Amino acid sequence: MRRALDSLQPPLMMTFPSPSSWMIRHMGAEGLRLERKYAVLIREEQRLGRLVSYVGNKEVPLLRLYRYKEAFAFRLVEELIARFGIGRPEDCVLDPFCGMGTTLLAAALRGIPAIGIDRLPVAVFIAQTLPLFFQIQPGEIRAAYGKLKRMLPRVPPAEIAEDVEIMKVAFPENTLQALRRWKAAIEALEPPLREIYRLLFFAILEPCSYTAKDGQFLRLRRSKKLASPDDALLAKVMEAEEDVLRIRALRWELREPSLWTAILGDTRNLHSISFPCAPTALITSPPYANRYDYTRTYSLELCFHFVRDFSELRALRHSLLRSHIEARLDPSEKAPHPAVQETVDFLKEQKASLNNPRIPEMLTAYFVDMRKAIQEWGRVLVPGARAAIVVDNVRFAGRLLPVDLILCEMSEEEGFQVEEILVARYKGNSSQQMGRYGRIPVRESILIWRKRP
Secondary structure: OOHHHHHHOOOOOOOOOOOOHHHHHHHHHHHHHHHHHOHHHEEEOHHHHHHHOHHHHOOOOOHHHOOOOOOOOHHHHHHHHHHHOOOOOOOOEEEOOOOOOHHHHHHHOOOOOEEEEEOOHHHHHHHHHHHHHHHOOOOHHHHHHHHHHHHHHHOOOOOOOOOOHHHHHOOOHHHHHHHHHHHHHHHOOOOOHHHHHHHHHHHHHOOOOOEEEEOOEEEEOOOOOOOOHHHHHHHHHHHHHHHHHHHHHOOOOOOOHHHEEEEEOOOOOOOOOOOOOOOOEEEEOOOOOOOOOHHHHOHHHHHHHHOOOHHHHHHHHOOOOOOOOOOOOOOOOOOOOHHHHHHHHHHHHOHHHOOOOOHHHHHHHHHHHHHHHHHHHHHHOOOOOEEEEEEEOEEEOOEEEOHHHHHHHHHHHOOEEEEEEEEEEEEOOOHHHHHHHOOOOEEEEEEEEEEOO
């Protein structure tokens, strides 16, 4: 049976009936066409389900120090590197949405040069900081804690983006002042301890606040029990000290600093990037078309270090890949694929059923941006390069949008051959959608492409 149609049988079974009005209603004619086109390339590999999420990194040295919840697992990168047979002297891995640097770490530990690019400054900072742990001797981080704590009464509170609304309500006043003093003291350290302590400091902001990174928002939880900054930072310091020992016990080595490059940039336009090597493979996961706004999720970190005020935060928001509902769509921009246009037209007729009327504009902008990204990948990757892209399908107002298949077809127009579509897991729908439209499994997939010669 063709696997492309296997994933959509309602409500729970993973087999699909013959074409019917049900399929057209929930997918649209273009969505059904794509399912038929790629049926022979889709196969389930659900053992990868745990590896397409951050959960797999919770016990991995260094990667566990900061909760970057959009990351995929270290083991997934290891497996993809093995599948692609990467490791020749000429190989180089590109991650154009590098996040905290999971791909870079997995590649560099195997002696493979890796280049990471991201537009979110806190993500790039973490990716740039992780290799510094290989320079640290056991006990150094712990020794610096006492020095910093003695400095606290003497340092003025660090400047933050105080006019951002979440900063006014995220912390009790005494906690906020303590955090600002810790931040000021940390800035007095010399590299690389300064950068390492910044990372550990960012990691304690959520547990010290009333906030929780939950879905597409940074939600307030007034009943939450808050950690004290002193205790939270000390616990994180001890965790980091343990990791310094663990990477030695595991014989992890970063043979050359040049193996690891993390750049603040935009994958929609890579012309300004000076690549230290020609990428022969791409392993990444773009933001999903699910309305998540990274400048909200990571607003505490951004406001403590990367932006000075709300205007800078808003400018950053509008510079990211447009996967969120505040995406601005130019009147000249049109949906770059017929399945997107079909869904956008459907959703415009169903605006009363949408929990945000800007979802059609967001979807159009998202795929415009993803086409630009794919064009750039096709330009910078060497002929024959392999690519693995982790993506998630979405459902709005009952309409299922096969993001994985749309990106595959767009990639074919930009010089790629689609080799496989691996279904890592099936995800449920929101309770609101299920109550109104029924439960339909939504694929989370790993797209395997090869750049044509």
